[in-house]
Amino acid sequence: MxxxxxxxxxxxxxxxxxxxxxxxxxxxxxxxxxxxxxxxxxxxxxxxxxxxxxxxxxxxxxxxxxxxxxxxxxxxxxxxxxxxxxxxxxxxxxxxxxxxxxxxxxxxxxALAVLTVSEPAIYGRFGYGVATWSLRASIDTTRVRLTVPEGTDEVRLRYAVPAEVTDACEAVYARVVPGRPGMLARQPGWERLPVLDPERDRDGASPLQCVLAERAGEVIGYAYFAVKPDWDARGPQGVVLVRAVEALDPAAYAALWRFLCDIDLTSRIEALNRPVDDPLLHLVSDVRRCGLVTRDSLHLRLVEVGAALEARAYRTPVDVVLDVADAFCPWNEGRWRLTGDPKGASCKRVDDDAPADLALSVRELGSAYLGGVSLAELAWAGRVRELRPGALAEASLAFGSGAAPWLPHPF
Missing domain, CATH: 3.40.630.30 (Gcn5-related N-acetyltransferase (GNAT))
Structure with a gap:
């Protein structure tokens, strides 16, 4: 056939x-x-x-x-x-x-390709590596309290119809995007995805709700969520289903989460997709009652090794020769000299007889690219080989990121 x-x-x-x-x-x-x-x-x-x-x-x-x-x-x-x-x-x-x-x-x-997977075992053979992780939280709000930063009480919260405040929420989202690797700038049409709310998919929950955080009349944060009512012999046991929370400063962020934790007739928050370094983890009184689970999220592949490595900056100065294996895209095979620092980078092919500092496949480069997976941990898994003493520590530090990479929504 x-x-x-x-x-x-x-x-x-x-x-x-x-x-x-x-x-x-x-x-x-x-x-x-x-x-x-x-x-x-x-x-x-x-x-x-x-x-x-x-x-x-x-x-x-x-x-x-x-x-x-x-x-x-x-x-x-x-x-x-x-x-x-x-x-x-x-x-x-x-x-x-x-x-x-x-x-x-x-x-x-x-230069880059990314995807999410239904079965993680499938795409490694095509050069994709796990580059971001997501955090799921199931917070017992009857036992967990939040300690909020100064200024939280000055943030005004108000309900809004999601479809009527899309522009304001998208403006906040756009300002947040540059601060975290892995986030996607929403192109025209994609603003519809966060407020997509088919009635048949609610499973007993309310229609999508929105609360805005404001200061001096400016929208500085928002939360999209639904409430699923429930009752048992103990009383109300409703669940707050959090779809998105974004804010421009710590006070607005804390105000939104405090509101979500205090919604009447509820006892639990379910947040299905949060960054693994979510500041929420440092606001709660008892992190053990937050039911935290991590899972793989974005898988990344370098389509063009040189262009991809030049497109990002590096946390500390780095000068290494990478011996890259890529059987599926052979144009990436060979040795590449990467020099970079926080201001930018250069990555050029060098002769195959040039001394190499690290040996790895394009899959490992994909995992390390956004800074959420270190080259050092990949080396301990036997997937990166250090050929020059000290090169692994140098490169692993340089590839790091100040904020954990995160994919905010599926596609």
Whole structure:
């Protein structure tokens, strides 16, 4: 059997997306959610595999701009909507789509590709490494109290209709983005995602709610959340489902979390996606009653090693020669001299007989790229080899980030 791999045409989108839905269990999304993804799909960056008239594979990419260490926004391909029909497994179809996609990304000039995964074991063989982690919290608000910084009581909070304050919330979000690697600057149309709220997906919770934090009439923070009422013999046991909390200063941030912890008739907060260095962990009275769980989030691949390593800054001065292995994208194979500091970097190919300081694959570079995974821990896992004494400590420190990288929303 041969399948034809071709660029997605808009007229084929429904069948193409139906293949994706079936691969993820066959449940159809709510009409408003499906409409949003239809509007956001970039057909010229999407691929379909066709066995005759049947779509048997899907893969797409979004045009993102992602914050990297140093604060720069870098053009990044957000790989998404990848699936292969269960009837066509183990025939190399996923590999053929990944091959075509990475070739296309290189031709477009994308130095970075990122994705989130349903099964983490899949994408390492294509050069993607785990670059960010997310934190899930389940906070017992009957036992946990917050100690807030000076100025918190001066922050004014007010309810707002989410769809009516999108511009104000997006302005706050845009100001937060440069301060944390891994965050995505929302392109036109993506402002609809945070307030997407299909009724059929609420599972007994309220419609999406929004509270704004203000000072002197300026919006300086916001929280998106829902409340799921519940009662038992002890009384009200409602749950606050936190979707997003962003703020421009510590007082506004604390005021929003204090509000969420104090909502009447609730006893727990569920926050599904927070950064692993969330300041909330230092506001709570008992971190053990916050039910913290971490999991992998963003997986990253360097499409062009030289361009990608030059696009970010480095926390301390670094001058190392990297011996990079990349069997899937052989144009990255070889030795690269990286010199950089907090102001910028240069990364140029050098002769293969030049002495190398570190040996690693492009997957390890992907993991370390945003500063959330250290080269030192990868070395202890046997995935980075130090060839010059001292090079590992130098590079590991330089690749670090002052803020843990974090992906604020799926795609």
């Amino acid at each position: 041969t399948a034809e791999l071709r660029e997605l045409g808009q007229s084929d989108w429904d069948r193409w997306y139906g293949t994706l839905e079936r691969a993820f269990g066959g449940l159809h999304e709510a009409p408003e959610e499906r409409e949003l993804w239809d509007a956001l799909t970039e057909c010229d960056r999407s691929l379909g595999l066709w066995d005759g008239e049947e779509c048997v594979g899907t893969a797409g990419a979004f045009s993102f701009r992602m914050t990297v260490p140093g604060g720069a926004l870098v053009d990044t391909a957000g790989v998404t909507m990848v699936s292969v029909a269960a009837t066509h497994r183990r025939r190399g179809l996923l590999t053929s789509m990944m091959r075509r996609q990475l070739d296309d990304l290189r031709e477009r000039g994308d």
